[in-house]
Amino acid sequence: xxxxxxxxxxxxxxxxxxxxxxxxxxxxxxxxxxxxxxxxxxxxxxxxxxxxxxxxxxxxxxxxxxxxxxxxxxxxxxxxxxxxxxxxxxxxxxxxxxxxxxxxxxxxxxxxxxxxxxxxxxxxxxxxxxxxxxxxxxxxxxxxxxxxxxxxxxxxxxxxxxxxxxxxxxxxxxxxxxxxxxxxxxxxxxxxxxxxxxxxxxxxxxxxxxxxxxxxxxxxxxxxxxxxxxxxxxxxxxxxxxxxxxxxxxxxxxxxxxxxxxxxxxxxxxxxxxxxxxxxxxxxxxxxxxxxxxxxxxxxxxxxxxxxxxxxxxxxxxxxxxxxxxxxxxxxxxxxxxxxxxxxxxxxxxxxxxxx
Amino acid sequence: xxxxxxxxxxxxxxxxxxxxxxxxxxxxxxxxxxxxxxxxxxxxxxxxxxxxxxxxxxxxxxxxxxxxxxxxxxxxxxxxxxxxxxxxxxxxxxxxxxxxxxxxxxxxxxxxxxxxxxxxxxxxxxxxxxxxxxxxxxxxxxxxxxxxxxxxxxxxxxxxxxxxxxxxxxxxxxxxxxxxxxxxxxxxxxxxxxxxxxxxxxxxxxxxxxxxxxxxxxxxxxxxxxxxxxxxxxxxxxxxxxxxxxxxxxxxxxxxxxxxxxxxxxxxxx
Ligand SMILES: Nc1ncnc2c1ncn2[C@@H]1O[C@H](COP(=O)(O)OP(=O)(O)OP(=O)(O)O)[C@@H](O)[C@H]1O
Ligand SMILES: [Mg+2]
Numbered sequence: 153x154x155x156x157x158x159x160x161x162x163x164x165x166x167x168x169x170x171x172x173x174x175x176x177x178x179x180x181x182x183x184x185x186x187x188x189x190x191x192x193x194x195x196x197x198x199x200x201x202x203x204x205x206x207x208x209x210x211x212x213x214x215x216x217x218x219x220x221x222x223x224x225x226x227x228x229x230x231x232x233x234x235x236x237x238x239x240x241x242x243x244x245x246x247x248x249x250x251x252x253x254x255x256x257x258x259x260x261x262x263x264x265x266x267x268x269x270x271x272x273x274x275x276x277x278x279x280x281x282x283x284x285x286x287x288x289x290x291x292x293x294x295x296x297x298x299x300x301x302x303x304x305x306x307x308x309x310x311x312x313x314x315x316x317x318x319x320x321x322x323x324x325x326x327x328x329x330x331x332x333x334x335x336x337x338x339x340x341x342x343x344x345x346x347x348x349x350x351x352x353x354x355x356x357x358x359x360x361x362x363x364x365x366x367x368x369x370x371x372x373x374x375x376x377x378x379x380x381x382x383x384x385x386x387x388x389x390x391x392x393x394x395x396x397x398x399x400x401x402x403x404x405x406x407x408x409x410x411x412x413x414x415x416x417x418x419x420x421x422x423x424x425x426x427x428x429x430x431x432x433x434x435x436x437x438x439x440x441x442x443x444x445x446x447x448x449x450x451x452x453x454x455x456x457x458x459x460x461x462x463x464x465x466x467x468x469x470x471x472x473x474x475x476x477x478x479x480x481x482x483x484x485x486x487x488x489x490x491x492x493x494x495x496x497x498x499x500x501x502x503x504x505x506x507x508x
Numbered sequence: 509x510x511x512x513x514x515x516x517x518x519x520x521x522x523x524x525x526x527x528x529x530x531x532x533x534x535x536x537x538x539x540x541x542x543x544x545x546x547x548x549x550x551x552x553x554x555x556x557x558x559x560x561x562x563x564x565x566x567x568x569x570x571x572x573x574x575x576x577x578x579x580x581x582x583x584x585x586x587x588x589x590x591x592x593x594x595x596x597x598x599x600x601x602x603x604x605x606x607x608x609x610x611x612x613x614x615x616x617x618x619x620x621x622x623x624x625x626x627x628x629x630x631x632x633x634x635x636x637x638x639x640x641x642x643x644x645x646x647x648x649x650x651x652x653x654x655x656x657x658x659x660x661x662x663x664x665x666x667x668x669x670x671x672x673x674x675x676x677x678x679x680x681x682x683x684x685x686x687x688x689x690x691x692x693x694x695x696x697x698x699x700x701x702x703x704x705x706x707x708x709x710x711x712x713x714x715x716x717x718x719x720x721x722x723x724x725x726x727x728x729x730x731x732x733x734x735x736x737x738x739x740x741x742x743x744x745x746x747x748x749x750x751x752x753x754x755x756x757x758x759x760x761x762x763x764x765x766x767x768x769x770x771x772x773x774x775x776x777x778x
Binding site: 199202203204223224225229230231233235237238239240241250251254255298302 | 668671677678680681684
């Protein structure tokens with residue numbers, strides 16, 4: 153069953169068209185990530201689901217019921233705000249149980265649920281503190297606690313980890329994911345960090361300028377990007393794009409200038425067509441310049457993180473990034489050969505940017 | 509070193525401001541001849557405690573009661589109307605908000621003494637002068653409402669919008685979120701502004717003087733002005749009256765000043 157169903161949703165801020173023809177079905181119990189660059193409308197879409205924003209057209213259903221004009225309190229959704237939005241005049245326990253007290257739940261039940269949430273999140277010792285007496289990570293947990301005590305139909309997260317330091321962020325990623333599995337509720341998670349999206353979500357929705365560019369399982373998006381934008385957005389470092397023209401034989405392409413290097417496309421494309429060849433940095437293999445085959449490139453810069461080496465190089469006049477496990481040595485200006493399995497090439501139309 | 513200089517400057521300016529207050533209390537305790545004695549005495553050798561006498565003789569109970577009724581009325585009206593107005597002006601952002609704010613501020617420019625004549629005529633025609641204290645309350649409320657709205661609005665602006673949204677998602681109606689989350693967080697601003705409004709209205713003079721003709725309904729400030737006649741000699745009486753009038757206000761202010769310390773919204777975000 154679909155927990156959330158969005159059909160042809162449109163949203164305008166005055167003359168600004170913030171969400172365009174959004175169609176999205178979110179099955180019950182799934183973890184969906186909304187990603188995209190800043191200002192693409194992720195928060196707007198999430199807030200629309202929560203009922204904090206009205207929209208100008210389309211239908212929104214939660215658990216089968218049309219929610220278009222229902223106020224947030226009738227939607228049974230919980231939201232974790234990017235800024236946490238804890239009530240400063242209430243202690244941790246009252247912050248977490250505020251929604252239950254509003255519903256006039258029995259005292260014992262409220263206490264019980266607060267305790268169990270505090271237990272899950274490691275907040276037991278902090279229950280009587282005010283938000284101002286907590287660290288950033290603890291506040292983040294309280295914000296999560298406020299959502300889980302409610303046991304809602306849907307959890308909405310708006311970049312909940314963006315204010316934490318890198319280490320805590322990685323730990324919380326795992327915790328949120330485990331929490332999701334335990335509670336089994338539907339979660340919609342906004343982030344601009346594609347690693348977060350790829351590692352946490354079952355289903356990823358890529359937005360750009362208010363439009364859904366592609367949606368699907370994380371690895372599908374990685375393997376079969378529908379267009380150049382998604383190809384560049386998913387994966388780190390980003391995919392390299394090289395302009396090329398398909399040769400007469402239809403199976404190879406000429407990179408850069410007319411007399412440039414040839415690359416095997418591994419499939420049939422209409423001869424003479426202008427294309428963009430997409431190559432992921434991790435799919436390129438670095439070979440010595442003495443190799444007989446492979447693309448000829450020149451080293452510009454090497455960066456190493458210890459376990460990985462990133463090489464900036466120049467190929468057919470264009471800058472290109474190559475990543476490789478382990479370490480290597482090469483001098484600036486040194487020639488190398490780069491090899492790539494034709495299977496791993498992604499081709500795009502330079503004008504429409506759609507995948508070929 | 510710099511700190512001590514600043515401290516000294518602060519102390520001197522406080523002394524300059526507080527001296528009249530001190531002089532009022534001292535004069536209230538002096539006898540008629542001692543007041544004009546040169547060099548002046550800074551503490552009367554034979555203080556006279558004639559507060560009770562002045563209080564009764566000038567029917568101050570009635571004056572102070574009327575002032576209180578008007579001040580409470582003005583504060584109540586202002587808080588009820590002004591809080592809602594301030595909140596809307598803080599939350600809704602468009603061209604009309606600026607226009608409304610500008611208009612509100614423009615009204616503040618008009619002095620009471622200018623407004624009082626048209627108000628008198630209007631109130632007279634509406635028959636409001638039959639209940640002159642109500643008339644003064646309305647006139648004064650209209651005057652101080654602008655100040656209240658402007659100050660309260662800035663308090664509401666400091667309450668993050670997300671808090672209200674969190675309250676809505678948590679199950680509040682808009683009105684519920686306003687009263688349970690927004691107002692408690694803005695309460696310092698609301699309280700301080702209300703006290704200011706109350707004190708201003710307690711000391712209101714122009715409207716009372718002009719709209720209230722009956723002595724039994726008259727306010728304390730107007731009562732004080734009755735001391736001022738062709739020949740002023742009862743300085744002791746004036747100062748005693750003033751001391752009785754001002755002391756409760758001072759006490760209220762001292763009691764509430766700790767509330768003026770802000771920082772209520774700390775910890776809400778990030
Ligand atoms: N209240 C508003 N009035 C007018 N325009 C708005 C309003 N809120 C958002 N927008 C616009 O809508 C677009 C989408 O905003 P949104 O907050 O959804 O972006 P986002 O994808 O969450 O970005 P970020 O990653 O920076 O949070 C932005 O271009 C923004 O300027
Ligand atoms: Mg956002």
